[in-house]
Amino acid sequence: MNAATSAVNEPILAARGLVKRFGRVTALGGADLELYPGEVLAVIGDNGAGKSSLIKCLSGAMVPDEGSIELDGAAVTFRRPQDARAAGIETVYQTLAVAPALDIATNIYLGRERRKPGLLGSVFRIVDQSGMRRDAKQALDDLGIGTLQDITQAVETLSGGQRQAVAVARAAAFGSKVVILDEPTAALGVKESGQVLQLIRDLRDRGLPVILISHNMPHVFEVADRIHIQRLGRRAAVVTPASHSMSDAVAIMTGAAVA
């Protein structure tokens, strides 16, 4: 499917020749990446292969020294996470980036609160709490996690999987083009991981392409359409679960084999 998709479609998100250096350490040495519409692209790689740097460049958390990023065929520059977000790229960080003491609805709208219409909003700057709660509930319902009923409960009272679900719902609610998930199952048990993998499939089925960064090979092979293997700051290969086995992928990742 890989060849067919790439031949027909243009990538929705593409990175070309990204370079990022930290002093004398080169984190990215000309890294490329392509994400096509409607797919789950997994990014795997050993520690220090530049996965995080690559993702941070795509999400605006890091500015590459060289190289270009294209979204929908147009060149884009992200100086801050807000820039990427404004362009329709939402990222769920490994740390989830939720404020534990704040409630679910406040977290979903954190950093982009909506104000009430009219003078109350423009002069007194009152946030539209009831509207945001209603829409946050809707966003959770859309992902089939509406059973997280009390939208006003603090995120810290939720289980790990539920927190992940809140973070994913936030990304899905605002990510119009791409959702990036960084190690979403790393802190979860078997059952909760399964639920998050299902959320990823749901996102793709709703037409949102997903980039999934993970160390967990079984999870990657379970949901990914294509697998980008990062090695020594560059893309070593792109494989599919159909064409390669897990041990093949690990061999490429560690340099024991070439694609």
Place this chain on the structure above:
Amino acid sequence: MTDSIAAPPGDAASLHRSSGGPLERIQHTLHRYPTLSPALVLVLSCLVFAWASDGKFQQPFNLGIMLQQTAVLAVLAVGQTLIILTAGVDLSVGTAMLLTHMVVAKMAADHGVPGVLALALGMVVGLLLGAFHGGIVTKIGLPPFIVTLGTFYIYNSLGLRYGEAQTISKEAIGEDSLLLWTSKRVTWGEFNITAGVLVAIVLYIAFGFVLAKTAWGRHVYATGDDREAARLAGIDVTRVLISVYMVAGFIYAVGAWVQIGRAESASMNAATDINLQTITAVVIGGTSLFGGRGRLTGTLIGALIVTTFTQGLKLSGVDAYWQNFAIGSLILVAVALDQWIRKVAK
């Protein structure tokens, strides 16, 4: 899959059905309503002092006096609450207020500056001090504790030097000056308060509203709760922090105004305990020193508790040395309680 994600064992949905023992239920209730415990302490201590003071405590006259005694503390504690919500602390709040009030009073006394202008100048001084704190905390990255420990000494020194260690009387300030408006009395029979008390009340309403209803308020909480998470959520945390310190600076000037009215004079030797008392009020009021959780209502209750203990023990004929013992014990209990409540989050 969707059913199970909402209900893994021991999850939130079951919280409200209050699983676990009575102790756990109390823990969850206090977690959800953080001002409950300080409110109970205030009510209980009022009842105890009403009984122990042979009825002197609940006299309308005494209640009015207590509100007047609380006003300056309560005003400054608003700024302290905002800073502690961001996981910082302001040790200089008292001396910054005193320095500001010396500037304001001397402008009126020595240079004949009208009250409105002197007060506006005080606001500028306060904002500059706040911006200075916020700038060092965010740009140089020094811990707020250290920054304000340093400025605590600096402001005290500057205030003494500038004021030449003298007391500026109300005659020198000008009895009709706006600066002394906060000493005006509002009377209902025996019960009387000053306009300074009203200023404090207005401040609580205004900032209670801002914290609860505006995006800025939410960003203050989020920044203190988890700074990195707030940044990744698109909040400009540097701006939030600097704005919080500047708001605290503005409040120094409001505090200076209320202090001039309370003392009907200006002196660097006034309100010596106020630095730590503001922190006491905030902590007893249920705001976490780790940031991100707390309510302004709690701080107001905390400030009232400080005055209630001080005045209540005095009226009950308890040796004055025990006042600080009682306040100190209350701080330890409040912080231990906060730690325990936070364990809900594991």
